[in-house]
Amino acid sequence: MSTEHSQLLQEMERFCAYQERSPFEIRKKLLRKGAPEEAILFCLKSLNEKNFLNEVRFVQSYIEGKSSIKKWGIHKIYAGLKAHRIPESLIQEQLQSFDQKGNQERLLLWFQKKEKSLSSESDSKKKKQKIVRYLLSKGFSFEEIMNLF
Numbered sequence: 001m002s003t004e005h006s007q008l009l010q011e012m013e014r015f016c017a018y019q020e021r022s023p024f025e026i027r028k029k030l031l032r033k034g035a036p037e038e039a040i041l042f043c044l045k046s047l048n049e050k051n052f053l054n055e056v057r058f059v060q061s062y063i064e065g066k067s068s069i070k071k072w073g074i075h076k077i078y079a080g081l082k083a084h085r086i087p088e089s090l091i092q093e094q095l096q097s098f099d100q101k102g103n104q105e106r107l108l109l110w111f112q113k114k115e116k117s118l119s120s121e122s123d124s125k126k127k128k129q130k131i132v133r134y135l136l137s138k139g140f141s142f143e144e145i146m147n148l149f
Contacts, residue, residue: 005039012043016052020061022084023053059086059094067098071106074098076139107140111148 012026023044030040047053062081066072072080074095081091114134121127128149135145 005042008033008035008039009043009046012047013050013052016047020058021053022058022086023055024085026053055086055090056094058084059090063094063098067102067106071109071138073106073135073139073141073144074103075141076137079139103140104144106138107135107144107148110135110138110140111145 008030012030015021015026015029026044026047027040030043035043044053059081062084063077066077066080077098078091078095082088111131114131115127118127118130121130132142132145136142
């Protein structure tokens with residue numbers, strides 16, 4: 001192991017210790033630093049072996065954070081995980097345990113917030129369109145949204 005590899009690994013260990021990271025984030029950060037492919041592979045392998053990097057743990061943390069803190073719907077969470085290049089099978093497996101009741105509560109919360117902000121909108125069709133667009137952007141399905149009306 002070269003000194004450069006060792007320094008990169010220590011940096012990535014600190015990066016991972018701060019919060020859960022995906023392998024994609026590590027690769028992206030190392031590429032920005034100009035690390036060669038062999039250093040990237042070395043870091044990813046070492047981080048996995050030392051349990052600094054764990055995709056399952058990352059997915060669970062991502063789902064929990066985005067649903068409870070950001071109040072995202074399942075579709076936006078799914079898209080975020082795909083952007084992190086998480087395997088489809090892992091996403092599906094972890095989303096099986098996703099709190100559907102909590103998802104409905106988050107949908108209602110965003111619906112009420114948007115409806116309140118549009119209280120001065122007189123055209124009910126426009127108001128409905130704005131609410132639907134807003135809720136879609138928060139990650140809720142069209143069917144879930146239409147059940148509110």
